[in-house]
Amino acid sequence: MELNTIIETLKLNKKEKNIIVLASRPAMGKSSLAMKIAVSFIQSEKKAVGYFSLEMSEENFNKRLTTISDKGVMESLHDKLYVIDDSDSDQLELITSIKEINGKDQLGLVVIDYIQLMRCYFCDKKLEVIMSELVLISHELNLPILILSQLNRGVEGRDEKRPQISDLDESRELVDFSDTVMFLYRDNYYGHENSQYSQAELIIAKSEGYSHTIKFELF
Numbered sequence: 001m002e003l004n005t006i007i008e009t010l011k012l013n014k015k016e017k018n019i020i021v022l023a024s025r026p027a028m029g030k031s032s033l034a035m036k037i038a039v040s041f042i043q044s045e046k047k048a049v050g051y052f053s054l055e056m057s058e059e060n061f062n063k064r065l066t067t068i069s070d071k072g073v074m075e076s077l078h079d080k081l082y083v084i085d086d087s088d089s090d091q092l093e094l095i096t097s098i099k100e101i102n103g104k105d106q107l108g109l110v111v112i113d114y115i116q117l118m119r120c121y122f123c124d125k126k127l128e129v130i131m132s133e134l135v136l137i138s139h140e141l142n143l144p145i146l147i148l149s150q151l152n153r154g155v156e157g158r159d160e161k162r163p164q165i166s167d168l169d170e171s172r173e174l175v176d177f178s179d180t181v182m183f184l185y186r187d188n189y190y191g192h193e194n195s196q197y198s199q200a201e202l203i204i205a206k207s208e209g210y211s212h213t214i215k216f217e218l219f
Contacts, residue, residue, distance in 0.1 A: 006037060006202065006214065018144035019135060021174045023163065024184040025151050029200065029218050031056070033184060034111050034148055035065055039073060042080045047108025050082045050101045052094060054117035058085040080105070090119040091130045095137050102141055114148035115174070131177035149174055151183075161190050165205050181206035186218065 024030045038049045053061045061083050066074065082101050086093070094112070101107055112118070112134075120126040138145050155167050163183035168175050175181055183203040188196060200218035205211055 006040075006216075018180065019131075019138055019178045020144065020146045020180040020182070021149055021168075021178045022146060022182055022184060023149040023151050023168060023174070025155060025163075025189070028184050028186060028189055030148050030184045031064070031113055032068055033200075033202075033218060034113055034146060035061075036068060037146065038081060038109065038111055039065075039069055039077065041109050042077055043073070045108050046080075048080045048082060048101065048105040049109045049111065050084065050098060050107055051111045051113065052089070052097070053083055053085045053113050054087050054089065055113060056085065058083045061085065087117060088119060090121050091123075091133045094118065095133055098137055098141070098143075102143070107141065107143055110143060110145045112145065112147045114150060116150055116171075125173075127171055127173040128177075131173045135177055147174070147178070161185070162201070162203060163205075175206065178206065179208065180204065184218075 022030050022034065035051075038051055041047065042049055051061070056064065082105075084097055089097070098107065098110055115127070115130065118130055120129050123129045134145055134147070137143065149168075149171065151163055151167050152170055155161055155163055162185050165175060165181065168181070183205060185201045185203060186199065188199065198217045200216055202214040202216065204213070
């Protein structure tokens with residue numbers, strides 16, 4: 001499946017405010033998918049992307065990017081991909097960075113990888129405060145924001161490992177403040193027979209339309 005189809009499905013190309021959550025268990029491949037979405041978005045929409053990498057350094061980010069993109073793709077980015085790797089960022093610094101980037105090169109998309117690593121100083125309700133700030137900046141700049149999230153171990157305790165909305169009960173703010181919630185799932189992650197490493201499912205669990213699943217090759 002072409003990544004442009006995902007961009008169409010998520011309405012990223014509509015240049016509208018939109019809060020999208022992409023959640024999965026660790027090492028499922030959500031960073032790789034987010035990178036591919038970012039690159040495909042830049043190529044198709046000719047807009048800048050701000051990628052806040054709270055887990056990987058910019059050096060490791062670029063190394064990962066080269067493994068999933070060919071040289072021609074890398075050259076086509078034309079300085080439209082802004083990678084911010086400050087793992088000590090809090091929500092206010094994030095908002096400031098978004099505005100600074102947008103001021104010099106109009107942003108079309110922001111990616112946060114991943115939300116649980118963001119600091120929120122003097123916050124009693126961390127996720128609620130962070131998500132509220134992201135909704136405000138999304139509305140102010142008419143900007144879609146893709147938020148990556150880890151899923152807890154609860155999904156491992158049942159036979160059906162495909163994630164569902166209830167798996168985010170401990171992070172309910174992600175559901176309440178978002179327009180779209182989707183989960184990344186791979187059979188191969190759990191060692192299922194007859195499954196290939198790159199085969200993945202993007203489970204759209206909450207959206208303005210109907211819930212559905214997109215099957216595609218991730219790697």
